[in-house]
Amino acid sequence: MTVTDAALVVAIDGPSGSGKSSVAKEAARRLGAAYLDTGAMYRAVTWHCLDAGTDLDDADAVAQAVRAAELEISTDPSLERVRIHGTDVTETIRLPFVSEAVSAVATNLDVREEMVRRQRALIAAQPRIVAEGRDITTVVAPDAKTRILLTASEEARLRRRGIQLGEADAAALQRQVIERDAKDSTVSNFTRASDGVITLDSSDLTFEQTVQAVLTLVDEG
Template sequence: MSTLNNDTLVIAIDGPSGSGKSSVSKAVARELGAVYLDTGAMYRAITYSVLDAGTDLTDAHAIAQAVRDAQLQISVDPDAELVKIGGVDVTQAIREPRISEQVSAVATNLDARAELVRRQQEIIKANTRIVAEGRDITTVVAPDADARILLTASEEARLRRRGLQLGGSQNDSQLANQVLARDAKDSTVVNFTQAADGVMTVDSSDLDFEQTIAAVLDAINTATKN
């Protein structure tokens, strides 16, 4: 018997850049009647804020303090993306290439991660049905989730998808920097390329969007069967 119809449901999805975890997680949340948490957007919002303030990205203490001080708001409606920091709507701005290229300065700061993990856990606790996605959700943020999934894809597929997502505005070098270089930096503090014990892997390399959603829902069904 599946727990998918229970009042409470926590789904954790991790994956590398370009794996499709954000769009797939949103769709899965809609299917399950759940809210959706994009933890990566939280890191991006902090990055926007520290860049806007002129903070030295090599100053680990300053970045950690910026996270602790941050007035960060994030929508958990899968159909209404909204991110604010300090009351400023940064929903579109945090997707700019310059943010993608610098976000690892925040993501690899252990004190900053600890504070954002705390906030993410508060959001999960405040919502009865939620799909949360990122890089350390299955292992750190929600290790007791009802279903834990690593969504992955080949390097070629991830670069192609990110290129399409950006509308061909980036050259090969810029794409590689956004996807592969960032993953290499972030993987120094968290492992999101191999599934931890109890985490199911869904490889979407040869799947289209709808097939990937179906595969993730199948994995969730399998994980939540009593």
């Protein structure tokens, strides 16, 4: 039996700039699987809160806004599309004003409970899926066939995110990568592998080598 023959859930976690989104997406394509970007879901509901004028310091108001959000996200690895109440926010959620605010929403425990519920439903709806984020291996899909913590050195992560963003501002990169990870780590563990989770360090690997390493782990799982 090959990795493309049966039902499959692959869970990949990791810090900002580790390459988990691009690697997970490509792995999903090669596995003939769906792909779930849970980070995009958090960005989308953050945009929703900002667009609605929700006070991000009001935890109850934020949680209520998120519960009410009509969120649609594509699970096709070849089609990136995110909508809130029918509005396409695929590109907008990647803008700096959303990046700067997302931790305030993502660290809200009631929000996380709601998002985990939605993420589990999306995973359950697909016979084969690669899901990535920060708590997929431990909270969202702890029974996944293959669970991977994709890491990289701080230097590599800053370099990759800088190339991705076309961003030369060191302070902005620091906020996007290091500071956000520090905030998000207060509610989820994505820097150290839990029992049964395999650590894959991509610091010295090319993109193709990292994808192949993930596929090998899936095949061996």
